[in-house]
Amino acid sequence: MNASPEAAYNIPPAPGQRVDDPASFAGIVIEGVSKNFGSKMVLDKTDLLIPKGETLVVIGRSGEGKSVLLKSIVRLLESDEGRIWIEGTLINELSRSRLMELRKMFGFLFQGAALFDSMTVCENVGLMPKEHSGWSEERIYARACECLAMVGLENAETKLPSELSGGMKKRAGLARAIVMEPEYILYDEPTTGLDPITGDAINELIVKLQKSLGVTSIVVTHDMASAFKIADRIAMLSRGRIVFTGTVDEVKNTDHPMVRQFIEGNAHGPLGAF
Numbered sequence: 107m108n109a110s111p112e113a114a115y116n117i118p119p120a121p122g123q124r125v126d127d128p129a130s131f132a133g134i135v136i137e138g139v140s141k142n143f144g145s146k147m148v149l150d151k152t153d154l155l156i157p158k159g160e161t162l163v164v165i166g167r168s169g170e171g172k173s174v175l176l177k178s179i180v181r182l183l184e185s186d187e188g189r190i191w192i193e194g195t196l197i198n199e200l201s202r203s204r205l206m207e208l209r210k211m212f213g214f215l216f217q218g219a220a221l222f223d224s225m226t227v228c229e230n231v232g233l234m235p236k237e238h239s240g241w242s243e244e245r246i247y248a249r250a251c252e253c254l255a256m257v258g259l260e261n262a263e264t265k266l267p268s269e270l271s272g273g274m275k276k277r278a279g280l281a282r283a284i285v286m287e288p289e290y291i292l293y294d295e296p297t298t299g300l301d302p303i304t305g306d307a308i309n310e311l312i313v314k315l316q317k318s319l320g321v322t323s324i325v326v327t328h329d330m331a332s333a334f335k336i337a338d339r340i341a342m343l344s345r346g347r348i349v350f351t352g353t354v355d356e357v358k359n360t361d362h363p364m365v366r367q368f369i370e371g372n373a374h375g376p377l378g379a380f
């Protein structure tokens with residue numbers, strides 16, 4: 107095996123990530139999606155299938171484009187080429203209003219939590235239903251409290267984000283992601299920065315949402331303990347492409363050099379060190 111970073115460019119994309127008829131696929135189809143920032147190529151004709159009901163964990167080194175991939179799914183970032191279908195709807199051409207409608211199916215936990223500083227934690231969590239649901243004030247408040255309790259923040263409702271620790275902000279962001287009972291949840295680093303016990307409680311919540319509500323989840327993480335606990339399938343993003351997908355057992359047992367280097371945290375291998 108040639109272990110130079112250049113050799114990694116020759117590693118082919120993972121097979122089986124395309125379907126003949128994306129418009130009838132139950133779930134999300136990402137087909138040939140590319141994204142560049144100036145001269146920097148981040149996603150390079152990325153293909154990925156996420157069947158409905160699955161928890162897919164996306165791993166990859168820092169800066170590989172995992173957050174860009176998540177944002178592209180709901181067009182928070184516009185792809186330069188390629189197509190994305192969500193339950194048969196091609197999202198690339200959707201009007202603004204239809205896109206907003208479709209986004210109601212999604213909860214998004216942003217990597218930096220992205221709370222509004224001037225609003226209390228409860229107001230942050232209740233913002234989406236306030237603007238998009240038509241629910242009464244009482245119902246919004248009750249649901250926000252319920253979601254805060256699910257993430258262990260029952261006593262933080264009236265606090266401002268600036269009064270929270272980093273881990274508490276992350277959990278408030280998670281409460282906000284689940285408040286509208288979405289069918290799909292996109293989690294960007296849900297356990298990073300949390301202590302192991304809180305992180306494990308978040309893992310259990312992710313599994314519970316999948317098992318009890320049938321939520322489809324895409325979880326970006328570097329935390330392999332979390333990945334092994336929650337994933338139905340793990341996909342590795344490297345140099346703009348999904349280079350590997352497999353179940354937890356397949357990941358643990360693979361000899362794919364990039365996956366091995368990543369899960370072993372080895373500074374030497376096809377991914378390079380920096």
Ligand SMILES: Nc1ncnc2c1ncn2[C@@H]1O[C@H](COP(=O)(O)OP(=O)(O)OP(=O)(O)O)[C@@H](O)[C@H]1O
Binds near residue numbers: 143146171172217
């Ligand atoms: N809005 C943007 N404008 C310019 N460049 C961007 C933008 N968003 C992301 N990038 C660049 O795209 C690349 C991928 O970024 P991304 O945030 O997706 O990485 P990541 O895999 O999520 O990394 P990490 O694990 O550190 O969160 C980086 O080089 C980043 O600088």
Ligand SMILES: [Mg+2]
Binds near residue numbers: 174294
């Ligand atoms: Mg990221």
